[in-house]
Amino acid sequence: MKLRSMLAATTAAGLGLAGAATAQEYRIGITQNNVGVDSYQTTYEKAFIAAAEANDMVETVVLDAGGDVARQIAQMEDLIQQEVDAIIIWPTNGEAVIPAVRKAFQADIPVIVTNSNIAKQGFDFVASFSGPDNITQGARSAEIMCDRFKEMGIEDEAQIVQISGQPGYTTAIERAKGFEDRLPEVCPNVTLMETQPGDWNREKSQQVMEAFLVKYDDIDGVYAGDDNMGVGALNAAKAAGRAGDxxxxxxxxxxxxxxxxxxxxxxxxxYQSPVDDAEAALQTAIDVLEGKDVPFLNYFDTPKITQENMGDFSKPVF
Structure with missing residues (x-):
């Protein structure tokens, strides 16, 4: 990988820069999904910038797509034109961004996908994925729910609903798949009555749950693709006087x-840390640029947390 001049001017207006302005070895661009949508993504961005500022080997171009696929594709194309040394992408849509990722690959710019992977047909154009194993997360959530139902003695009759993340978003698809595949293996008699998207948004998820509560008289469990949506569902159940059930x-x-x-x-x-997520993405990009042997699927661990073991974990900062 050839090194590019760190003195090149930024060509697009409004690009945020993190890192020292002195001579550096690598210039790494990142285009994020939607920083303002939830506290996880906000914390991720802060942690990424902090990690870059602490590393005098890198200069970073930090961008946010704001959940807009077209905007993210344009940001990818701009980073390619800037001839950054590597690009990190948190995809807004796992399929729609593939042509832009392919363009970077053709320009000899390694692409590291962070947090949520792109669709498999784009894997040939990616140097590495850095983030959680979302299939495993969904499976572990199913195990948590099943174990609780067994403790309650309702594993043969429980009925549940699911609130998934943003449609077309790989993390949402994989967490739902992991849950749906694992649940019948551990609790074959539990019935998943319906799934609706909450788009990672607490208020929308509350509305989805309100509709579920009107439609179904008997709901024993709710699986949500993240806690932001899960608490939205909890708030709806509390308002209806049904949270305790x-x-x-x-x-x-x-x-x-x-x-x-x-x-x-x-x-x-x-349990998943956005700080670990951000730091792992930056380090993966550096490792790829240094020619190190980096696994294609570079996962970090995400353990189960329940009321019974939460004392072993620190309260999340996001």
Whole structure:
């Protein structure tokens, strides 16, 4: 990988820069999914910038697509034109970004996908994926829910609903798949009645749950693709006076989920750190540029957390 001049001017207006302005070895661009949508992504960005500023080997171009696929594709094309040494992408849509990722590959710029992978047909154009194993997360959430139902003695009759993430978003697809594949293996008689998207948004998820509560008289459990949505569902159940009858399980333990667990309202989740996520993405990009042997699927661990073991974990900062 040839090194490019660190003195090149930024060609697009409005690009945020992190890192020292002195001579550096690598210039790495990142285009994120939607920083303002939730506290996980906000914390990720802060951690990424902090890690870059602490490393005098890199200069970073930090961009946010704001959830807009077209904007992210344009950001990818701009980073290619700038001839950055590597690009990190948190995809807004796992399929739609593939042509832009292919362009970077053709320009000899390694692409590291962070947090949520692109669709498999784009794997040939990616140097490495850095992030959580979302299939495993979904499977572990199913195990948490099943274990709780067994403790309650309702594993042969429980009925549940699912609130998934943003449609077309790989993380949402994989967490739902992991949950749906694993649940019948561990609790074959539990019935998943319906799945609706909450788009990672607490208010929308509350509305989805309100509709579920009107439609179904008997709901024993709710699985949400992250705790932000799960707490939205919890809020709806509380307002309807039905929260005490429902087991709430999420993925990606947010501070609000941790607090709800401490209050006894929310049963369990999957512990995932946005700081670890951001730092791993930056280090993966550096390792690729240095020619190190980096696994294609570079996962970090995301353990189960419930009311029973939450004392082993620190409250999330997001």
């Amino acid at each position: 429902i087991v709430f399980v999420g993925a990606t333990n947010f501070a609000v989920g941790y607090e709800a667990m401490a209050n006894g309202d929310y049963w369990g989740s999957i």
